Amino acid sequence: xxxxxTDVKGIKVGHYTDKEAATGCTVILCPTGAVAGADVRGxxxxxxxxxxxxxxxxxxxxxxxxxxxxxxxxxxxxxxVMRFLEERGFGHETMVARVPIVPAAILFDLNVGNPKIRxxxxxxxxxxxxxxxxxxxEGCVGAGTGATVGKILGIERAVKSGIGTASCKIGxxxxxxxxxxxxxxxxxxxxxTGKILAGPRNEQNNGFTSTVELLTGGAFTYKRDLLASNxxxxxxxxxAALTKEQVNKLAQMAQDGIARxxxxxxxxxxxxxxxxxxxxxxxxxxxxxxxxxxxxxxxAIVRAVQQAETLAGVPAIKDIK
Numbered sequence: 367x368x369x370x371x372t373d374v375k376g377i378k379v380g381h382y383t384d385k386e387a388a389t390g391c392t393v394i395l396c397p398t399g400a401v402a403g404a405d406v407r408g409x410x411x412x413x414x415x416x417x418x419x420x421x422x423x424x425x426x427x428x429x430x431x432x433x434x435x436x437x438x439x440x441x442x443x444x445x446x447v448m449r450f451l452e453e454r455g456f457g458h459e460t461m462v463a464r465v466p467i468v469p470a471a472i473l474f475d476l477n478v479g480n481p482k483i484r485x486x487x488x489x490x491x492x493x494x495x496x497x498x499x500x501x502x503x504e505g506c507v508g509a510g511t512g513a514t515v516g517k518i519l520g521i522e523r524a525v526k527s528g529i530g531t532a533s534c535k536i537g538x539x540x541x542x543x544x545x546x547x548x549x550x551x552x553x554x555x556x557x558x559t560g561k562i563l564a565g566p567r568n569e570q571n572n573g574f575t576s577t578v579e580l581l582t583g584g585a586f587t588y589k590r591d592l593l594a595s596n597x598x599x600x601x602x603x604x605x606a607a608l609t610k611e612q613v614n615k616l617a618q619m620a621q622d623g624i625a626r627x628x629x630x631x632x633x634x635x636x637x638x639x640x641x642x643x644x645x646x647x648x649x650x651x652x653x654x655x656x657x658x659x660x661x662x663x664x665x666a667i668v669r670a671v672q673q674a675e676t677l678a679g680v681p682a683i684k685d686i687k
Contacts, residue, residue: 379393381507385506391434401427401645414432415467428643429466430447443485472599510530510547525564526683542603544603544666553566604616607646616642618656620660
């Protein structure tokens, strides 16, 4: 066990990272196919192929999920993943070709680093070439390279975030795991203690102001650069065999992990989305799986800020004293 989403057999993760431009993308490969679902809660989403994941629609299995920085420009990275999979003979069988199914979602990181550089198809392809089923790099890598949190007072008071991953077992053989790119307007909360781990930095730069208190205090004015400049993206995977309806329920319950560790979440300025993947033959109870998924997502979010480093002038929590 790597305490990572790669603990689910058949999953590989690859990052493309541009630290100079402070952006990147992350691919979660499941080339043999995974029954997939999605749940989008934020009001500023940027997604691709999510309609296909609804239970009433035809195609059941996907072959990868792409998470990317670069705002809507970053959706192009999924095209590189499709090329990678097609070259290797993976995809949904049609009468004339195999078509890889690659849902994708993006986060807004153009306010950090170089806004003119965004992940594209070549970068998505490079992420696939680096994919591994071993330990997954966390922090300021891949889609989390330019991620920040605690932005209610503007990017100048924000804190650096990134990507985190975690896994857990149910009984002896069922695994539930998550990978999350955390780019929230809200604060990051330790879901086990209730402590604010990261939020808008106070004027002394030695602690944090509560976003909830700012919003509910009655005199708050939004920063103009806040609009649609956030979004937390996650992928949950399990080796339990689930139907398309069940895997969508898994994605829905996994969103509780965002609610436990990001406050506030699912705002008008976030595009929060979680994908869920089932690729195994174990028998699991969906309620237990969803409960584990929420806890695992919360843990991955906490790791995203704990593993982050100061980048592009935005300090990580380890450098705020």
